[in-house]
Amino acid sequence: MINVENVSMRFFITQDKIQSLKEYVIKFLTRQIKYEEFWALKDMSFEVNKGEVVGIIGRNGAGKSTLLKVISGILRPTIGSSICKGNVVPMLELGSGFDHDLTGRENIFLNGAILGYAKNFLEDKYEEILEFSELGRFIEVPIRNYSSGMLMRLAFSIATVVNPEILIVDEILAVGDANFQEKSKARMLELMSGGTTVLFVSHNLEEIRSMCNKVIWLDGGQVKMIGDAKGVCDEYSI
Amino acid sequence: MNINLKQGCILIMLAYILIASSFYLIAKEQLIYSVVSKEMSTSEQLLPVGEIVEGMTVVQPFILNADTLESVSLYTATYDRMNVGELTVQIIDLSTTFVLREKVFDLTSIPNSGLLEISLENPIQDVNGKLLAIKLTSNGEKGNAVTVWQKNDLSQGQTLLINGYPTDKILCFSLIGRSLSWVGQYYFHLALLTGISLGSYLLRLMMAKKKGQICLGLRVIDAFVKYRFLLSQLISRDFKTKYRRSVLGIFWSFFNPLLTMTVQYIVFSTLFKTDIPNFPVYLLIGIVFFSFFLESTSMSLMSIVGNANLITKVYMPKYIYPVSRVLSSSINFLLAMIPLLIVVVFTKTPFTSAYLLLPFIIVCLVVFCMGMGMLLSAAMVYFRDTQFIWSVLSMLWMYSTPIFYPVSIIPEKFMLLYKINPLYHFIDFSRVVIMQGVSPEPQAYLICAAYAVIMLLIGGLIFNTTQNGFVMHI
Numbered sequence: 001m002i003n004v005e006n007v008s009m010r011f012f013i014t015q016d017k018i019q020s021l022k023e024y025v026i027k028f029l030t031r032q033i034k035y036e037e038f039w040a041l042k043d044m045s046f047e048v049n050k051g052e053v054v055g056i057i058g059r060n061g062a063g064k065s066t067l068l069k070v071i072s073g074i075l076r077p078t079i080g081s082s083i084c085k086g087n088v089v090p091m092l093e094l095g096s097g098f099d100h101d102l103t104g105r106e107n108i109f110l111n112g113a114i115l116g117y118a119k120n121f122l123e124d125k126y127e128e129i130l131e132f133s134e135l136g137r138f139i140e141v142p143i144r145n146y147s148s149g150m151l152m153r154l155a156f157s158i159a160t161v162v163n164p165e166i167l168i169v170d171e172i173l174a175v176g177d178a179n180f181q182e183k184s185k186a187r188m189l190e191l192m193s194g195g196t197t198v199l200f201v202s203h204n205l206e207e208i209r210s211m212c213n214k215v216i217w218l219d220g221g222q223v224k225m226i227g228d229a230k231g232v233c234d235e236y237s238i
Numbered sequence: 239m240n241i242n243l244k245q246g247c248i249l250i251m252l253a254y255i256l257i258a259s260s261f262y263l264i265a266k267e268q269l270i271y272s273v274v275s276k277e278m279s280t281s282e283q284l285l286p287v288g289e290i291v292e293g294m295t296v297v298q299p300f301i302l303n304a305d306t307l308e309s310v311s312l313y314t315a316t317y318d319r320m321n322v323g324e325l326t327v328q329i330i331d332l333s334t335t336f337v338l339r340e341k342v343f344d345l346t347s348i349p350n351s352g353l354l355e356i357s358l359e360n361p362i363q364d365v366n367g368k369l370l371a372i373k374l375t376s377n378g379e380k381g382n383a384v385t386v387w388q389k390n391d392l393s394q395g396q397t398l399l400i401n402g403y404p405t406d407k408i409l410c411f412s413l414i415g416r417s418l419s420w421v422g423q424y425y426f427h428l429a430l431l432t433g434i435s436l437g438s439y440l441l442r443l444m445m446a447k448k449k450g451q452i453c454l455g456l457r458v459i460d461a462f463v464k465y466r467f468l469l470s471q472l473i474s475r476d477f478k479t480k481y482r483r484s485v486l487g488i489f490w491s492f493f494n495p496l497l498t499m500t501v502q503y504i505v506f507s508t509l510f511k512t513d514i515p516n517f518p519v520y521l522l523i524g525i526v527f528f529s530f531f532l533e534s535t536s537m538s539l540m541s542i543v544g545n546a547n548l549i550t551k552v553y554m555p556k557y558i559y560p561v562s563r564v565l566s567s568s569i570n571f572l573l574a575m576i577p578l579l580i581v582v583v584f585t586k587t588p589f590t591s592a593y594l595l596l597p598f599i600i601v602c603l604v605v606f607c608m609g610m611g612m613l614l615s616a617a618m619v620y621f622r623d624t625q626f627i628w629s630v631l632s633m634l635w636m637y638s639t640p641i642f643y644p645v646s647i648i649p650e651k652f653m654l655l656y657k658i659n660p661l662y663h664f665i666d667f668s669r670v671v672i673m674q675g676v677s678p679e680p681q682a683y684l685i686c687a688a689y690a691v692i693m694l695l696i697g698g699l700i701f702n703t704t705q706n707g708f709v710m711h712i
Contacts, residue, residue: 076706099479101483110471
């Protein structure tokens with residue numbers, strides 16, 4: 001399903017980001033451009049089979065988010081390749097692409113299109129999204145007037161309406177008030193248990209233990225350990 | 239609206255046949271004949287040849303490289319008085335001294351320091367390369383006759399003969415002729431050939447689809463089908479948010495070009511005198527076309543940088559961003575065509591079937607802007623100076639495009655610079671269509687299409703090679 005082969009990801013870190021031509025020319029001529037290479041991912045290989053729920057753990061800066069971005073196609077690896085078969089829904093951030101001048105309804109279609117949903121699908125699921133988000137008549141109001149909780153509810157409802165073949169989640173399990181948090185958690189669990197292949201980043205080891213059947217432990221851009229959930233989590237928490 | 243590939247291909251073939259045949263009907267005249275003109279320039283010092291009195295002959299030999307001679311114009315003068323008598327203008331064949339055409343003008347109808355146009359209702363055939371001459375005689379008396387202007391002959395042409403004696407001057411005259419163009423002669427062959435190659439390509443696409451092969455055409459179609467909805471959402475978003483919270487809303491799309499035109503019209507018709515016929519339409523065409531170019535390029539310039547939060551979070555092909563911006567401003571462009579049509583109606587410019595050619599130039603311009611937009615948006619990611627450079631550059635571009643001034647004020651030596659300006663060709667094309675109501679010459683189509691495609695290729699290539707680095711630089 002997902003095949004990551006020898007993926008390495010290099011970033012250049014300059015001392016100060018050069019953003020203008022003049023600056024570039026001057027620095028280039030005076031040989032002040034110092035690039036510092038930074039390998040966020042180093043020669044990473046693993047496979048995820050269909051229907052597996054894979055947890056990714058690691059400290060901050062271990063390369064978890066970079067890995068998810070490479071798999072979802074946002075970043076192209078410097079070396080190696082990552083191949084996904086099936087439609088991928090990356091939930092790296094909720095509500096990307098919301099336009100604050102548009103109404104909730106218009107944003108459902110805009111955000112849905114950005115996430116790659118088809119028009120018919122959105123029209124069919126519109127009621128479901130509306131119901132789940134509990135926005136009611138506020139759906140016709142420009143979302144610049146929404147509270148942040150309302151925004152998150154709308155975003156979550158749009159993002160989780162699909163049944164993707166591959167779901168990539170970066171810690172967005174619970175949003176909104178206590179009631180909605182419970183509801184959204186249930187929705188996530190439902191999504192993850194429905195035979196979907198899931199890649200799941202979390203710092204909550206309990207969650208990982210209970211939901212994943214395979215865990216990848218990243219450290220310094222490399223796979224430190226890969227195996228069944230219990231074994232890796234036990235090792236990690238020491 | 240769901241159509242499969244086969245139906246789509248059949249539709250394309252039918253559309254091609256329809257377009258190819260209706261294009262012939264619309265542009266027949268310009269396809270078959272190309273106009274050949276030999277213009278005189280009146281910029282040098284002009285001298286009168288002296289009164290043309292009884293017994294005096296003025297003969298100006300010429301060779302026109304065209305199939306037929308349609309009209310002759312002379313620059314005449316009357317010494318600002320009413321003369322009595324007649325001026326006889328003859329076109330003669332110098333080798334046989336045959337009089338081919340003859341026209342007699344009453345001396346009172348001769349303009350003073352103006353153009354006397356002699357259009358031949360029955361054009362002279364087969365003039366190509368032949369040595370012909372204009373012969374002027376008059377029965378005017380001294381102090382009561384007209385004259386024509388001449389100038390010093392600097393080029394090695396045929397010099398003026400007065401009473402049979404050669405002089406070192408040349409008459410001020412211009413000729414208009416027509417030639418058969420090969421495009422017109424072979425139009426149906428060309429159309430058939432294009433049709434066959436189009437058809438065989440479509441067949442190939444269908445075969446490839448059946449066998450499950452991947453080729454460029456199929457990828458383009460797939461991408462279009464897949465991202466059609468996203469594209470339409472992004473376009474409607476741009477369009478909705480543009481005028482949201484403004485009172486007049488969408489009407490600004492109409493008013494903006496109209497108001498710009500009014501301001502520039504007042505400035506250029508009162509402060510700077512221009513003698514462009516039908517100036518409001520001339521001006522508005524330039525404004526509408528150029529402001530679309532300006533709007534779409536400056537909008538797509540920011541398209542990658544401005545959508546940074548999306549690009550780093552969601553995967554979609556990055557070309558969607560500049561392309562959607564250009565398409566959303568092209569809706570604006572189409573709306574701006576409405577005030578243009580209103581002005582066309584008001585100035586009583588005749589509507590002709592040539593207006594059906596406008597979609598061609600609109601598509602060319604949109605494609606050109608897409609290429610430019612991709613180039614700029616990619617450049618913007620790496621160098622934020624691009625936006626400031628572009629604002630200066632686009633202003634320079636605006637002034638070097640004949641929007642509010644005629645092309646004729648450009649000195650000959652700078653003409654080459656104008657000829658490489660793609661917007662000059664786009665605007666000129668639409669001016670010919672709208673103001674003269676005829677199709678431009680066949681090569682104008684070729685030039686416009688070539689500029690559009692080349693720009694798209696350059697922009698697309700640069701965008702494609704740099705796009706993998708976008709995420710790290712925004």
